[in-house]
Every structure is written in C-alpha cells, then in structure tokens.
Amino acid sequence: MSEILIRNGTIVAMDRAHGATPFAADILIEGTEIRSIGSGLAARPDAQIIEARGKLVLPGLVNAHTHSSETFLRGRYERMPLELWLLYAYSLLMNDPIGERLLYLRSLLLAMESLRNGVTTLCDDFFDPPRHDLDRLATVFRAYDDAGIRANVSSAAMNVHTLDALPFVRDIMPSAMQDLLDFGPPMSAGAYADYCRAAFSSLHGMSGRLQFMIAPSAPQRCTPDLMAACMELAVERHVPFHTHVLETKTQAVTGLVHHGRSLIAYMHDLGLLKRNTTIAHSVWVSDKDIELMGEAGVSVAHNAVSNLKLGAGIAPIRRLLDAGVTIGLGTDGVSSNDTSRIFDVMRVAGLVHSAAGPDYEKWLRADEILTMATIGGAKTAMLEQVTGSLEVGKSADLLVLDMRNYPFVPLNDVAKHLVYSENGSSVEAVMVAGRIVMQGGRLTTVDEQAVFDEISELVPAYLAEHAELERRNAIFEPVLAEVHRMATAMDISLNRYQGDAV
Numbered sequence: 001m002s003e004i005l006i007r008n009g010t011i012v013a014m015d016r017a018h019g020a021t022p023f024a025a026d027i028l029i030e031g032t033e034i035r036s037i038g039s040g041l042a043a044r045p046d047a048q049i050i051e052a053r054g055k056l057v058l059p060g061l062v063n064a065h066t067h068s069s070e071t072f073l074r075g076r077y078e079r080m081p082l083e084l085w086l087l088y089a090y091s092l093l094m095n096d097p098i099g100e101r102l103l104y105l106r107s108l109l110l111a112m113e114s115l116r117n118g119v120t121t122l123c124d125d126f127f128d129p130p131r132h133d134l135d136r137l138a139t140v141f142r143a144y145d146d147a148g149i150r151a152n153v154s155s156a157a158m159n160v161h162t163l164d165a166l167p168f169v170r171d172i173m174p175s176a177m178q179d180l181l182d183f184g185p186p187m188s189a190g191a192y193a194d195y196c197r198a199a200f201s202s203l204h205g206m207s208g209r210l211q212f213m214i215a216p217s218a219p220q221r222c223t224p225d226l227m228a229a230c231m232e233l234a235v236e237r238h239v240p241f242h243t244h245v246l247e248t249k250t251q252a253v254t255g256l257v258h259h260g261r262s263l264i265a266y267m268h269d270l271g272l273l274k275r276n277t278t279i280a281h282s283v284w285v286s287d288k289d290i291e292l293m294g295e296a297g298v299s300v301a302h303n304a305v306s307n308l309k310l311g312a313g314i315a316p317i318r319r320l321l322d323a324g325v326t327i328g329l330g331t332d333g334v335s336s337n338d339t340s341r342i343f344d345v346m347r348v349a350g351l352v353h354s355a356a357g358p359d360y361e362k363w364l365r366a367d368e369i370l371t372m373a374t375i376g377g378a379k380t381a382m383l384e385q386v387t388g389s390l391e392v393g394k395s396a397d398l399l400v401l402d403m404r405n406y407p408f409v410p411l412n413d414v415a416k417h418l419v420y421s422e423n424g425s426s427v428e429a430v431m432v433a434g435r436i437v438m439q440g441g442r443l444t445t446v447d448e449q450a451v452f453d454e455i456s457e458l459v460p461a462y463l464a465e466h467a468e469l470e471r472r473n474a475i476f477e478p479v480l481a482e483v484h485r486m487a488t489a490m491d492i493s494l495n496r497y498q499g500d501a502v
C-alpha cells in the first residue's frame with residue numbers, strides 16, 4: 001500500500017482532543033487512511049513526502065447541501081424570493097431533461113470547483129424531473145468518481161403537485177392556467193422505494209466514496225406514505241433522509257394552512273424526525289420546533305448565502321446548537337449561491353448572525369463555524385466515522401493551505417483567518433481518500449481547460465433553450481408573486497420573526 005508523509009505541518013484536526021486549536025505534527029497516510037499523527041514520524045523509503053512547513057493541514061470541507069442541477073445557472077438571477085426563483089430555475093413547464101453529456105459535465109464542474117476550493121465531500125440533492133432514471137443517476141456518480149470527490153447523491157423525490165405544495169395558489173390561479181400543469185398521476189411510494197433499492201444495489205458504495213442518499217424534497221411536496229417509505233429505507237441503509245424544511249415564510253404559512261401546524265411539528269407527528277433526518281434551511285422554526293429537533297437529534301444544513309440571496313431570512317443557528325441540533329454548512333445550488341465555495345458560506349455564517357440580534361455573547365465563533373464546515377457537515381451526511389476530522393483510522397480527506405498568502409499574512413489566529421480571511425485561494429493541495437486530487441493549484445484528476453472548452457462549446461445552446469423556457473414560464477409569475485405577497489403579509493404568530501433575538 002502506498003504511503004504519503006506530510007511533514008512539519010500546522011495541523012487543525014477538528015477532532016475531540018484539539019478542536020480548531022492548531023498544533024505542529026506530521027501525518028502519515030497509508031492507502032486511503034490516516035495511519036498516524038505525531039512528531040518525527042518515519043515512513044518507508046518509497047513514501048511520497050509532502051513538506052508542509054509554513055502550511056496548514058486541515059480536514060477537507062463538507063458541503064452539506066447542494067444541487068448539481070443548478071451548476072449551469074450561475075450568475076443568472078437576482079432579486080427573487082424562492083417561490084419566484086423556483087419558477088425559472090426549476091420551471092413548472094419543463095423541457096426535455098438535459099442531455100447525457102451536459103448532465104455529466106454539470107456534475108463534473110460542480111465537483112471541480114468544489115475540490116479546488118477545499119470541499120472534499122458534497123451532498124448533491126440531484127433533481128432530475130420528470131423521471132427517476134438509474135442510468136442518468138449513474139452519470140452523476142461517474143462524474144464524481146472521475147473528479148475524485150466524496151459525495152452523497154440523491155434522486156430528489158416529490159409526489160404532491162407543485163400547486164398543492166403552496167398556499168392560496170389553487171384559489172387565485174385561473175383554471176385554464178392550472179390545466180397547463182397537468183403532469184399525470186404522481187409517483188407512488190412503492191415505485192420510489194423500488195427505485196432507491198435499485199440505486200443502493202447498483203451505485204451505493206461506488207469506489208468507496210460515493211453513496212446514495214434518500215431525499216424526499218420537502219414535507220409539503222411529498223405524501224406521508226412516500227416519506228414513511230423514505231425514512232424506512234434511510235434507517236435501514238444508514239443514510240440521510242435529506243429534505244428541505246421551512247426555508248421561507250411562505251413555507252411556514254403552508255404548514256399552517258395545509259396541516260394546521262408547523263411543518264416540523266407535522267414531521268414529528270409522522271415520525272420523521274430522527275438521527276437520519278437532515279434538514280436544509282430551518283429558517284422559519286419556532287422554539288417548539290427547535291426543541292423537537294434537538295430531542296430527535298436531527299441535523300441542519302445551514303445555507304447562509306443562499307438564504308440571503310433568496311431573501312429567506314437567517315436561520316436561528318445559536319438556538320439550534322443550544323438545543324443539540326448538529327449543524328453543517330451548505331452552499332445550496334450554484335444558482336441560489338453563484339459559487340460552490342464553502343469558504344464563502346463560512347465567512348457569511350460568521351458575519352450574518354451578528355445582524356440577527358444584539359446579544360453579542362451568542363454570536364457564532366470561528367471555531368464553531370469551522371466545526372460546522374468539517375465534522376458537523378460530516379455528521380449531517382452520516383459520514384462522521386469516515387471524514388470531517390483528521391484522526392487515525394479516518395479517511396485521508398484533507399487540505400494543505402499555504403500560509404504565505406494574503407489571508408494569513410500576518411498570522412494572528414488560525415481559526416479566524418480560515419473563517420474571515422480565507423476564500424479558497426490558499427488551497428495548494430487536496431487529498432480525498434489518500435489520493436491527491438489537486439496539487440500546485442491544479443486538479444490532477446481532470447483536465448480543467450478541456451472541460452471549460454467543452455462547456456463553452458455546448459452550454460450556450462442549452463442556455464438559449466433555458467431562456468425560451470423562462471419566457472414560457474413567465475405567465476405564472478404574477479400568480480406566484482401574489483402568493484409570496486399574501487404569505488409574507490400574514491401574521492402567522494410564530495413565536496419568532498426574522499430580526500428578533502438570535
């Protein structure tokens with residue numbers, strides 16, 4: 001088995017013993033795993049040596065929530081709340097699914113940008129309507145396999161009509177317009193469970209790095225029997241039940257109007273809050289919701305940048321942490337974030353909570369943000385035994401950062417530099433499962449320029465089709481804007497509104 005010795009590095013291990021406190025050490029990697037961490041480690045004569053004096057070695061970052069489906073829509077939208085943005089990024093009227101080659105390149109590009117910026121694990125809530133197709137899912141897996149990244153990949157499920165997953169819209173949308181959105185009978189719980197079983201037997205575990213995860217899109221978008229089937233499978237296979245809950249005020253209103261209670265209380269009543277439950281967003285949660293989430297030991301993927309871009313609000317992260325909820329950081333898709341850089345989310349998460357309330361002792365600390373970006377994220381992905389910290393026996397998923405670079409000069413406090421100064425530009429080398437996937441600032445697994453060339457050749461035609469699709473969908477915009485206005489104007493008497501205490 002090959003050996004790599006990282007010598008004389010400044011280690012930020014994010015393990016229980018050290019947390020984010022740096023220490024000087026060597027790291028010996030054998031095959032895919034970290035074999036030892038300590039000073040003056042010896043390696044075999046044929047071991048590859050990485051001299052890390054003046055360099056920082058930290059666990060690879062975990063992107064706890066993203067959607068590869070959005071990768072080509074970077075830099076396209078602004079000034080739209082979620083419900084309007086969805087109309088264009090995940091349009092109601094659809095074209096044929098994206099072609100096979102572009103499907104591959106879309107995921108590959110996401111993985112490439114992630115690795116270059118220090119993300120070694122991503123959780124891709126892949127959404128590919130109108131069908132769940134194992135071959136297309138396999139294409140996404142192949143892209144991540146080729147890039148060399150670690151990934152949890154879903155095939156996001158929903159079986160409630162979009163118009164029934166929103167409040168008011170059935171009443172205010174003209175029926176002729178509703179008729180345009182007849183998509184036929186929805187998928188049954190059994191059909192989705194069969195699909196997931198096939199994905200588990202054919203793709204799950206690929207190359208030891210790629211997993212299938214279960215992703216019912218949101219409680220208002222799935223029937224209770226579908227969500228029950230999803231949870232059963234998630235528990236059985238020990239993978240996340242990855243879902244979106246209470247991202248916007250409109251969704252908070254949806255819970256009250258459709259179920260007479262918060263969507264978290266609704267999930268609790270259906271037995272859907274468990275260790276496996278990973279909730280993207282959790283912005284519009286009440287004190288009672290937070291209590292239920294903490295008791296159940298769920299995880300939250302905090303998408304600080306996306307939540308700002310879509311005007312969703314600021315998730316009450318301090319109160320979730322206090323309740324015992326595990327927090328990871330997510331970019332969300334590249335359309336609602338415009339990058340897949342977790343360093344950006346770290347910085348925004350480090351800053352935005354100070355605007356949520358005056359009680360400065362409750363503002364988040366840099367070491368807490370780093371925890372979310374590493375071991376916290378790994379827990380949200382149910383991969384904490386594998387990645388998220390530098391520990392003997394864990395997979396060698398790590399970053400080497402050059403501290404002779406602007407974000408670290410002059411050096412004060414490493415954790416604070418990582419959260420408030422670093423943007424990915426100091427990442428020099430990246431390793432996933434003991435394999436060097438980036439070195440000297442270049443990916444070793446993919447010819448980046450060739451991929452850029454192919455994308456600039458193929459994607460303009462796709463985007464032209466997408467522009468035409470946006471024009472067709474624009475007829476629905478006034479109705480969805482009205483839904484947004486009605487929902488946001490409602491006094492929903494949550495015990496908390498945006499802008500109140502942290």
Ligand SMILES: [Zn+2]
Pocket residue numbers: 065066067125244280332333
């Ligand atoms: Zn999402």
